[in-house]
Amino acid sequence: MEFQAETKQLLDIVTHSLYTDKEVFLRELISNASDACEKLRHVQSATTTKFVDNDRPLEIQIELDEVASSLTIRDTGIGMTSEDIVSNLGTIARSGSKQFMKTVQEQQQANAAKGIIGKFGVGFYSAFMVADSVTVTSKTAIIDHENDNNNNVTMWTSDGTGTYELAEIDENSTATRYDIGTTVTLFLKEEYWGLLAEKKIKEVLQKYSNFVSFPIYVNGERVNTVEAVWARPPHEVERDTYVEFYKYIANAIDDPLEILHFRADAPLEVRSLLFIPSFHSEKYGMERMEPGVSLYSRKVLIEHKSPDILPDWLRFVKGVVDSEDLPLSISREKPQDSALIGKLRKALTRRFLSTLEKMAKKEPEKYVEEFYREYSHFLKEGICHDYEFQPTLAKLLRFETNKNTTRELVSLDTYVGNLRPEQDSIYYLTAPSREAAAMSPYLEAFDRANIEVIFVYTAIDDFVMANVGTYEGRPLVSVEKNKDDDKDEETDDKKDDKQEEMALSATEAIDVCMWMKKTLGDGKVVSCRPSSRLVSSPAIVTDNESGMMRRMMRMVDNSDGRDGMPLPGQNVEINPSHPIIVGLHEIKETEPVLARVLAEQIYDNCLVAAGLMDDSRTMLPRLNDLLVSLVKGARKQPKDESGDKESKDDSTRQ
Numbered sequence: 001m002e003f004q005a006e007t008k009q010l011l012d013i014v015t016h017s018l019y020t021d022k023e024v025f026l027r028e029l030i031s032n033a034s035d036a037c038e039k040l041r042h043v044q045s046a047t048t049t050k051f052v053d054n055d056r057p058l059e060i061q062i063e064l065d066e067v068a069s070s071l072t073i074r075d076t077g078i079g080m081t082s083e084d085i086v087s088n089l090g091t092i093a094r095s096g097s098k099q100f101m102k103t104v105q106e107q108q109q110a111n112a113a114k115g116i117i118g119k120f121g122v123g124f125y126s127a128f129m130v131a132d133s134v135t136v137t138s139k140t141a142i143i144d145h146e147n148d149n150n151n152n153v154t155m156w157t158s159d160g161t162g163t164y165e166l167a168e169i170d171e172n173s174t175a176t177r178y179d180i181g182t183t184v185t186l187f188l189k190e191e192y193w194g195l196l197a198e199k200k201i202k203e204v205l206q207k208y209s210n211f212v213s214f215p216i217y218v219n220g221e222r223v224n225t226v227e228a229v230w231a232r233p234p235h236e237v238e239r240d241t242y243v244e245f246y247k248y249i250a251n252a253i254d255d256p257l258e259i260l261h262f263r264a265d266a267p268l269e270v271r272s273l274l275f276i277p278s279f280h281s282e283k284y285g286m287e288r289m290e291p292g293v294s295l296y297s298r299k300v301l302i303e304h305k306s307p308d309i310l311p312d313w314l315r316f317v318k319g320v321v322d323s324e325d326l327p328l329s330i331s332r333e334k335p336q337d338s339a340l341i342g343k344l345r346k347a348l349t350r351r352f353l354s355t356l357e358k359m360a361k362k363e364p365e366k367y368v369e370e371f372y373r374e375y376s377h378f379l380k381e382g383i384c385h386d387y388e389f390q391p392t393l394a395k396l397l398r399f400e401t402n403k404n405t406t407r408e409l410v411s412l413d414t415y416v417g418n419l420r421p422e423q424d425s426i427y428y429l430t431a432p433s434r435e436a437a438a439m440s441p442y443l444e445a446f447d448r449a450n451i452e453v454i455f456v457y458t459a460i461d462d463f464v465m466a467n468v469g470t471y472e473g474r475p476l477v478s479v480e481k482n483k484d485d486d487k488d489e490e491t492d493d494k495k496d497d498k499q500e501e502m503a504l505s506a507t508e509a510i511d512v513c514m515w516m517k518k519t520l521g522d523g524k525v526v527s528c529r530p531s532s533r534l535v536s537s538p539a540i541v542t543d544n545e546s547g548m549m550r551r552m553m554r555m556v557d558n559s560d561g562r563d564g565m566p567l568p569g570q571n572v573e574i575n576p577s578h579p580i581i582v583g584l585h586e587i588k589e590t591e592p593v594l595a596r597v598l599a600e601q602i603y604d605n606c607l608v609a610a611g612l613m614d615d616s617r618t619m620l621p622r623l624n625d626l627l628v629s630l631v632k633g634a635r636k637q638p639k640d641e642s643g644d645k646e647s648k649d650d651s652t653r654q
Contacts, residue, residue: 011160015128022192025130026201027208028123029073029184030216031300033060036077036182037214040141043078056179059215062205064196069188071131071195075214076181079140082154082168089124089136089156089164128160130195131186137169138182153178211299228299230273230320234261246275250292250318254278257370260319260355267343268326274319274352279374282316289315296322308341310348311389313382316375317352346388353392360396360411368409372398380464394468399454400434402447407434412471418452425477428454430462432611441537441609442479448535453479480542480610504585506530509576512585516572516599524569524603531573538578541570541606567612572603597625 019025037058056076063072080088127134136156153171158164171177194200202223205216211228229237229245239259246256256275263271274293282289292315295306299322309321327340360367372379376398383393398409403418415426427446431437437455446453456462465476504512513528534540574581580602588595601622607613 011125011128015125015160019126019129022129023204024208025126026195026204027300028126030060030205030209030212031298032124033073033075033077033182033184034209034212034214034298034300036075036079038077040076040078040180043141057215059217060212062201062216062218064198064201064219066193066196069190069193069196070185071188071201072183072185074181074183076179078142079181080138080154081140081142081152082166084140085136085138085154085156086166125160127184127186130188130192131160132189133157133159133187135185135187136182137178137185139178139180141180207304208301210301211296213299228322230261230271230322231299237261242273242275245273246318249294249320250275250277252277252318256318257374258355258359260352262351264347264351267340267347268323270321270323270326270344270348272319272321272348272351274317274348276371276375277316277318278370280316280378282377283374291315292318294320295326296320297326298322298324302326309345310352311345311382311386313378313385314349314352316378321348349389350392353389353396356396357392368398372396372409377460380460383464384467390468394471397464399428399456401452401454402429402438402443403452415452415454416472416474419474420451423451424474426454426471426474427451427477427479428456428465429479430456430459430611433457441534441540444535444537445533446479480540503577504530504582506576508585509574509581512576512581512588513572513574515588516574516603519596519599520603522569523566525572526569528572528574530576534573534575534578536578537575537609538580539572539574539602539606541572541603541610541612543571567607567614570603570606570612572606594629597622597629601626 037060041058058076060076061072061074063074064070065072134157137153139153153169155167155169156164157167169176169178188195195204198218202218205218205223209216210224210226211231212224213228215222216224226245226248227241229241242259242261243255246252246259254277257278258276260272260274260276263269280289291305291307291310291312293306293309294301295303295309306321310317321344323344326344356367356371359371379393379396383390383397386393394412396411398411399415400407401410401415404410412426429437429440429443431440434455434457437443437457443453456465462478465478468476470476509530513530517525517528531540576582580598584595584598584602587598601619604613604616604619604622608616613619
């Protein structure tokens, strides 16, 4: 018999263009065999259908024959009549060749899957990707109502190029006896003879069909020995079973930190089994991890390590998501409905984050010590890339603060709960380490005013805080940012009496600021003003971004290998009560050279404190000059009487 003209063209597309991975032919044929077994199990449980009483177990056998270059897949399922074979193997023609062609063309034009394999049944034809010819023999388990017998066997043969042969065999007229079920034999093309190696075919089966419900045997040896644990009710599964399954799918040696096993009905019915490993590999300097969750449909692999099921920032999660209702592309290699997949991804992400929230609430020590210290980087990545989940992720953040000397981590909720009534903002300080943060001049006023300040230690943390922006209606404010005089009330506090006595007057302080701006130049100092927030530091530089954020931005700008972008001019705040600033005011007219050197050193010290100094070695000559001036000044001072007496005594002894 001859295929219709359109069907020939479609077979060519299926054989040469539809699938990206030639190995999926085995997945498709195993899926058909599994469906046949499932149908027979259903028929056997029904009471209205006459079927052959078959004591054989429902299973799938694969036989490899290197001599005949053939691969045979045999199932003990429901089998097919001649009408079934024509209908099922000619599904394309039956469903409408024109409609199928239109769907394929739309898929190719849009570069997206717009057809569903269940609609057209093209999976069987993937066999022709690797086979010169295919033979199908089948015997149905359903008893013929008219003849009340079941002796007919149907054989279908084709080379996939345009014709096929169909023959019926009457067992009454032949000595050969056929078992209930279907046998598909592929006579492989020479370039695919490698599939006849038992090791290779087992690898393909374990990749795509390892969790099929029915036993699969290769040359008599069972291959699929791992149970699809996600398909069982959670209350029936022991932890040891979960651990064994996790180690298998994740190729892991550790036990999982957390297990999330659930079934969801919206936006479509799915069964999910997700694991949080006890550690991740990226922290060891290894390459970026691939997604860790695979997509299945009816226990058959659709997409290994799917990038669509969870957002990229949850790539550390391992597991399985299975849905019978998931619309698939014609090739069944990708989900078909991107909008529906997006909804599924959001639903799974919400469920996962809910699990983290419960852990943080019920097992805070486990959350902080085992999860957060290991995976906080991924949560922060989510804040920067996934605006929808930003509020939930912000609740999961934990920080050190200036109030927690034991390095205990606190949440933003805890911080807000400890706020003083008059405090409207959440303050944070970026520094390379806790020690550096504790010594920061930006922290002085907050410590003195007993205000809690969050410590963050990387530019990424700084970026995270900027992305969060506000929490519970309160802005997150870097203590390094510019502050207006009328907004300093929270940190204003009186200095000790000695400092107040030494302090410059308002006019003198402004005079020093004007002199520093002029002396250092607009390239370094954009503005200079007296500040009441400094306690023990002479000056600081401020901006709308923290020093570490500004440094990171400069590093990104310079990452193309060009000469570094010069540091832009800074806003300088001086402490009118500090002895250095008071002294600078006194010598700027009498010793202008020394005053200039001192001003430059004050400015560079500010850059160091802000983390903006690229190379502190440039300060060494100036520091040496200052030390020389210090020594000279000390030598010029008159000696006290005791010193003179000691000198005279020494002279007498000599």
